[in-house]
Amino acid sequence: MTISLGYFLRESAINFRRNWVMTLGAVITIFLSLLLVGVSVATGYVVTEIVKDVERKVEVQIFLKDGFAEEDMIELQQFLSSDPLVASVDYTSKEEALAKFKEQMKESPEIIEQMEGNPLPASLDVKLVDARQVEVVVAKIKSNPTFPRVADKPDNPEESLKYAKQIVNRLFALTRVVRIVEIVFIAMLAIVSLIFINNTIRLAIYARRKEIGIMRLVGASNWFIRTPFLLEGVFQALIGATLAILTIVGLERAIMPKLREVLSFLDLSLGGTVMVQISLILIGSGILIGLMGSGFALRRYLKV
Amino acid sequence: MTISLGYFLRESAINFRRNWVMTLGAVITIFLSLLLVGVSVATGYVVTEIVKDVERKVEVQIFLKDGFAEEDMIELQQFLSSDPLVASVDYTSKEEALAKFKEQMKESPEIIEQMEGNPLPASLDVKLVDARQVEVVVAKIKSNPTFPRVADKPDNPEESLKYAKQIVNRLFALTRVVRIVEIVFIAMLAIVSLIFINNTIRLAIYARRKEIGIMRLVGASNWFIRTPFLLEGVFQALIGATLAILTIVGLERAIMPKLREVLSFLDLSLGGTVMVQISLILIGSGILIGLMGSGFALRRYLKV
Amino acid sequence: MPYMISMRGVDKFYAGEKPALVDVNVEIEQGEFVFLVGHSGSGKSTFIKLLLREILPTRGTIVVAGQDLMRLKSWKVPYLRRNIGCVFQDFKLLPNKTSYENVAFALEVIGRSRHVIRTQVPEVLRLVGLEDKMDSYPDELSGGEQQRVSIARAFVNRPPLLLADEPTGNLDPQTSLGIMSLLSRINKTGTTVLVATHDREMVDSMRRRVIALENGKVIRDQDRGVYGYDD
C-alpha cells in the first residue's frame, strides 16, 4: 500500500521531531558506540599492518661456500622460488655481503678494522609468505639434496642456515598477543556498544509504553505500531552511523599523515578500501542494531 | 534532620525498585562504561610498563683503550655514577666483551672464526634513568676531561662512544606514539562513557518528568525532589562501579598469568596498588558522574 | 435476534482484593442504547474494559460482535477493537499528537485514505465543538476539550459498537446534553451504545435501558429505567 508507506514515513518523521529528547539520546548513543567500534577497527587494522610488516622482515639466510657451483645455487634458488610458502629468493654475493656488513657495523668501527680480506660468505636470502612457517621452510631447505653441496659448512650444513630463531619466536609470541588483544578489545567494544544501543532504545520505548498501549486500545495492529518505531530506529542508526563515519574520516585525515611522519620507518597504511569497508560495516550494523533493538524492546509492550 | 535522611534513603530505595527498567538501564550503562575505561587504563598501564622496560634497555657504551689507567677509569665511573640521570655504570673487561660478542654472534660463526686475538675493547656500560636523556648524558661524557684519556680512540674520542642513535630515536618515536594513542584512547573512552552515562540518566529522568512536575505542584522544594534522584544516581554508580571492578579483577586473574607465560621475555606487571588505584578511580568517577548526571538532567525539570 | 454483547457468568478478580465483578449475566442486542450506573468503584470501567478485551475475565464467557473473547487469538484483537469505539474515562489521548491527529489515528489504523481522513476528521471535531482546537496538543486543551476529542475519536470510524466510560464527567450540563443527543443520534443509525455514567439528570431524562451495578453485582436491569439509588 503506497498510502501506508507514506503514512509510516510521515509518522516516523513526526515522532522523530516530537520525541527529540529520546531521539537525540539514541542518536548520540549510536554515534558514539559506532565511533568507538570504528576507531578500534581502524587502529586494529593499522596495528595488524605493522605486525605483518615486521613479520615480513623475517627471513632465512643460506650461506654458500666460497666457489660454489653456479648451477647448484640456481637449482636451489628455483626449488625455493617454486615453493608456495616462499615469497622471494634473492642472491647476495660476497661483495654485497661485505658492503652490507660494513654499513651495519659502522657504529662499531673497531670490528671492521680488524677484518682482513672478505671473510663473509655469499648467501641466498629467502623471504617468506607467512613468517610463522619459518620452521617448515628451514626443514625443506635441509632436506633438499642440493643444499649440502652449496652450503658454507658442508660437514655441518645446518650451521649454514641463519634465521633469528629466538627473535622470531618472541616476535610471534608478541604479535599473537597483540592480535588477540586487538580482537578481544574490538569484540568487547562491539558487544558493549550493542548493549548500549539496545539499552537506550529500550529506555526510549519504555518512556512511550503508555502511547503504545493507547494505540493498541484504538485497534492498531502490532505491525502498524511497530513500523514507525522501526523506521525511527533506522533513521537514528543512519544518522548515528553517518556521524561516526564522518568523524572517523576526519580523524584519519588529521592523524594519519602526522603518524606516518613520526613513524616513517614503519609501513603505516589505511587505504580507501579499508575506510569504505569500515563505513559499510558501521552503517550495516547500525541499521541492524537499530532495527533489532527497536523490535526487541517493542515486544514487551506489544503483548495483547 | 535525621527524619529527612531516613525519608530520603527510603524514598530512593523505593524508587530504585519501582523504576527498575530505568534503574537497570542506568546500572548497565555505568557498569559497561566504567568497565571499558578500567580495562583501557589497565591495558595502558601494562603497555606503559613494557615501553618503560624497553626504554630502560637503552644504554651508552664507552670503549676504553687497551692499557688505560685504572684510576682514570674509576674516576670516570664515579663521575657518571654521581650523575642523577645515570642509573648504573658497569665495567666490562676485554675478556667479558669477547665472551659476550661470541655469544651474540654464535649464529654467524664465520665471523668469530675470522677473529684473531681479542680485538674488542673494554667498556663502561652506562644505564640511564630516563632513556630520553641519552643525548644529555653523551654530551656530559664528551665534556668530561678524563674521557679523552681513557677513550679507545684518543685522537677522535667521539668514536669511542656507542649508543644506538637511530634505534633509540625510532624507539622513542614509537613509544611516544604508543603513549599518545593510549592517552587519547582512554580520554576518548572516558568522555564517551561520561556522555553515555549522562545520556542514560537524562533519559531516565525525562521519563519521570511528569512525576517531578507533580511533586513541584504539591509544594516539594527543589532539593526535596532532587535528593532521592541524586541518591539513586549514587546507588546506581556504586553498583555499576562495583560490578566493573569485580569484572576487571576477574579478567586480571584470568588473563595476566597466561599473558606473562606467553610473553615471559617482557616484564609484565599489574600490581595490587594499580588495581586499587583503578578501583578508586572508577568508584570516585562513577559517583561523581552519577551525581552530576542526575543533577544536570534534573535542572531542566526543576525550573519553576 | 443477534446479540451485540453477551456476558455469561462473568467474574473479575484483581489481585487479592474483593472482586470487581461477580456473576455478571448481561445481553445487549444490536442497536440498543444502555446506561451502566453504579457507585464509584462498583465495576463499571471493569465491565467496559472486559468488552474491549483490555483485560480478560477470571471466569465466564464474553461474546462481542460474534467473537468469543476468551478464544479470540491475540493477533485478531485489533480487528475486534476496530469495530468498537471507546471513550475512555481518562481519555487516553496520544500526547504527541494534536486533536486532529488523535482523531485521524483511528482512521489511519483501519487504512482509510488521506482524502477520507481530511474530510471526516474536521467534520467530527466540529460535531463535538472543537473546530478551533484541531491543532492543539492534549496538554493545551481543557479537561472537557480532551474528553470531547476522545469522544470524537470513538465514533469517527462509525463503529457498530460504541462504549463510553463517563463521557460527560468533565463537561458542563449544556455541553453534556449536546454530547448525549449526539450519542442518541448515532444510536438511531443502528450503532449499539453503552454509556457508563454518574449523570443522574441525563439518565432520568433519557429513559433508556439501565443496568445498575453494586459491588460488582448487577442489582437492576431495567428497560426505560432511571438512575435510581437514593442519596
Next chain:
Amino acid sequence: MPYMISMRGVDKFYAGEKPALVDVNVEIEQGEFVFLVGHSGSGKSTFIKLLLREILPTRGTIVVAGQDLMRLKSWKVPYLRRNIGCVFQDFKLLPNKTSYENVAFALEVIGRSRHVIRTQVPEVLRLVGLEDKMDSYPDELSGGEQQRVSIARAFVNRPPLLLADEPTGNLDPQTSLGIMSLLSRINKTGTTVLVATHDREMVDSMRRRVIALENGKVIRDQDRGVYGYDD
C-alpha cells in the same frame, strides 16, 4: 478584612489563541466558600492554575495569602504551595506511589514526622472512603477512587486555602454529596475553599457564592448564587 485571594485586571493568553482569561477582577476573603462555574473551556482551570502559580498571568496582579505571585521568587513558590491544597482535574497522582504514599507525600514535603503521617493519612483516606485501598497504586484504582485520593492529599495538611478543580467529575451523586459536605466541614474550620465545578445540583443546593466565567470573562459574581446558564 484580609483577602485570601485578590486578582486585579488579570489576563491570560496562551500562545496565539483567543484569550483564556480576560480582565478578571476577583476578591475572595479568608474563610469563604466559592463555586467557580462555566462552560467547558471557559477558563476555570486556568483560573486555578494561576492561583497555584503553575502559570503566570499575561497581565494583572494576583495576591494569594498575602504573597504577590508576580514578585514571588522562584525558590519561595514551594512554600506558597504548601499553604494551598489542590484537587487537580486530572488528579496528578504519583504513579509509583500507593494511595497511602501519595497522601503521605504532602506531609513529607512539609517535614511532618513519621508518627504524624502514620496517624493522619489513614484517617484522611477513611474520610474519603478509601480505607481499604491504601496500598493500591493509581492504576489499580477506579477513576472515582483516584479522584478521592487527590482530594485526600489536598487537605491532609490542613492548608488555609483549598482549590478543587472539578472534584466530583468522576463520582456518583451519593459520593459527591459526601465530598461536598466534607468540603463544607473543612470550610467551617476557617479554610477558604474554591471549587470549580459543573455539578448543577450541587451548586444549586448549597447556595454559596458563585463566580461564573464565559469565554474567560467573569459574567456573574453572586453571593448565595445558583449554577445558572439555561440549557
